[in-house]
Amino acid sequence: IEKRSDRYSNSNFKTSTDCLSKSTLVVPDSRETTAEKITVCYIYNPDLVERSDELPKIPMRASMVHSLIEAYGLLKHMQVISPSEATLEDMKQFHTEDYLHFLGKIADEDDENFDEESHQYGLGYDCPVYKEVYKLACLVSGATLKAVDILISSEARIVINWFGGWHHAKRDSAAGLCYVNDIVLGIQRLRQRFDRVLYVDLDLHHGDGVEDAFCTTNKVLTVSVHKHSPGFFPGTGSVTDVGVGKGKYYCVNIPLHDGIKDEQFVPLVCRILTHVKDRYKPEVVVCQCGADGIAGDPMESFNLTPVALMKCIYLLLSWNLPIMLLGGGGYNHANTARCWTYITGVVLGRKLACEIPDHKFLMEYGPDYELQIEVGNMKNHNSNEYLQRVYRQVTENISHIV
Numbered sequence: 001i002e003k004r005s006d007r008y009s010n011s012n013f014k015t016s017t018d019c020l021s022k023s024t025l026v027v028p029d030s031r032e033t034t035a036e037k038i039t040v041c042y043i044y045n046p047d048l049v050e051r052s053d054e055l056p057k058i059p060m061r062a063s064m065v066h067s068l069i070e071a072y073g074l075l076k077h078m079q080v081i082s083p084s085e086a087t088l089e090d091m092k093q094f095h096t097e098d099y100l101h102f103l104g105k106i107a108d109e110d111d112e113n114f115d116e117e118s119h120q121y122g123l124g125y126d127c128p129v130y131k132e133v134y135k136l137a138c139l140v141s142g143a144t145l146k147a148v149d150i151l152i153s154s155e156a157r158i159v160i161n162w163f164g165g166w167h168h169a170k171r172d173s174a175a176g177l178c179y180v181n182d183i184v185l186g187i188q189r190l191r192q193r194f195d196r197v198l199y200v201d202l203d204l205h206h207g208d209g210v211e212d213a214f215c216t217t218n219k220v221l222t223v224s225v226h227k228h229s230p231g232f233f234p235g236t237g238s239v240t241d242v243g244v245g246k247g248k249y250y251c252v253n254i255p256l257h258d259g260i261k262d263e264q265f266v267p268l269v270c271r272i273l274t275h276v277k278d279r280y281k282p283e284v285v286v287c288q289c290g291a292d293g294i295a296g297d298p299m300e301s302f303n304l305t306p307v308a309l310m311k312c313i314y315l316l317l318s319w320n321l322p323i324m325l326l327g328g329g330g331y332n333h334a335n336t337a338r339c340w341t342y343i344t345g346v347v348l349g350r351k352l353a354c355e356i357p358d359h360k361f362l363m364e365y366g367p368d369y370e371l372q373i374e375v376g377n378m379k380n381h382n383s384n385e386y387l388q389r390v391y392r393q394v395t396e397n398i399s400h401i402v
């Protein structure tokens with residue numbers, strides 16, 4: 001029986017010239033183990049994917065992610081769990097009744113134009129009003145809450161919900177294509193069972209909605225690594241942003257500039273996460289795995305490959321704590337599917353073929369039709385001096401965690 005500490009132990013962390021990139025994790029093919037003791041739950045149902053496909057700005061992305069995971073034959077190695085919709089009561093644990101009722105109203109009344117009212121709820125250009133948005137909010141929140149219930153009941157210790165991770169939504173408004181903050185709802189529920197929750201946000205953007213929700217408490221420690229440049233959304237998340245009151249020093253921000261590559265990103269993030277783990281001793285981990293920092297994304301900001309995200313997640317997995325992996329940003333749909341499929345494979349300890357298997361969306365993966373993503377080559381504005389300074393400031397902040 002393979003133990004989790006074996007699958008994700010450092011000794012297993014072999015790098016090899018695999019198709020993904022120069023240094024790729026190759027874990028023993030799980031066929032070598034007599035039986036998988038590690039249960040990985042995958043939150044999915046057709047409704048959740050169909051509604052997520054309707055999200056403006058990322059049409060059909062959810063279907064592409066799920067179809068690629070299915071095409072690689074990974075579903076049979078996971079417990080596929082169908083979530084139910086969150087109720088108004090569930091979502092009211094974070095969001096205001098006014099905001100939720102407004103979302104609900106959009107579904108009911110037809111051609112009413114909600115223009116003036118929409119703007120007060122952050123709805124409009126970046127978070128377009130569309131008829132089924134309330135339904136989406138219930139499904140997405142229900143999915144993350146279902147994932148949390150699985151961790152709370154100890155049914156599994158690893159749960160994946162690639163259709164969640166909407167980190168910008170505020171209690172009374174949408175933001176950055178996030179209509180409901182499933183992450184805050186999920187962490188609030190985790191707190192019913194776990195005393196100290198660690199939230200890690202690997203998305204290109206600062207996880208401001210989650211940080212704001214928990215910046216005054218020491219029961220949730222949020223770590224966000226993100227692009228932080230003048231005028232770049234949301235503009236928050238500087239290294240001096242450490243939380244307030246009882247939550248002071250329980251917000252960790254790692255602000256970066258354009259062009260960072262795996263080689264700089266991985267050591268910086270992993271060293272900081274290790275410090276956080278040693279000081280904070282979290283009981284459960286939530287990781288938002290937004291893929292808009294991957295090379296080839298229309299955000300054109302970072303030069304990361306999926307291996308960078310994988311190595312950070314692998315470190316989190318090696319701690320042997322209950323963990324929930326969530327999606328998030330990612331606007332090159334094929335690369336986002338490649339990234340989250342690759343991560344799913346690593347979580348399962350399975351090596352994936354370089355060749356994208358034939359499936360419904362195969363044509364989206366041309367012209368190479370490979371799982372690997374070429375390293376980005378945009379100019380790197382992160383000098384080693386800058387990263388050293390950030391690292392020193394962050395570890396100084398963390399040293400105040402008791």
Ligand SMILES: CC1(C)CN(C2CCCC2)C(=O)N1c1ccccc1/C=C/C(=O)NO
Pocket residue numbers: 057126127168175176177203204205233290292298299328329330331
């Ligand atoms: C509307 C979308 C979400 C899409 N998009 C681009 C991507 C490529 C084509 C449009 C943006 O810059 N967006 C945003 C607009 C305003 C504020 C925030 C975001 C993105 C947030 C995010 O990803 N958080 O993790």
Ligand SMILES: [Zn+2]
Pocket residue numbers: 203204205290292328329330
């Ligand atoms: Zn993002």
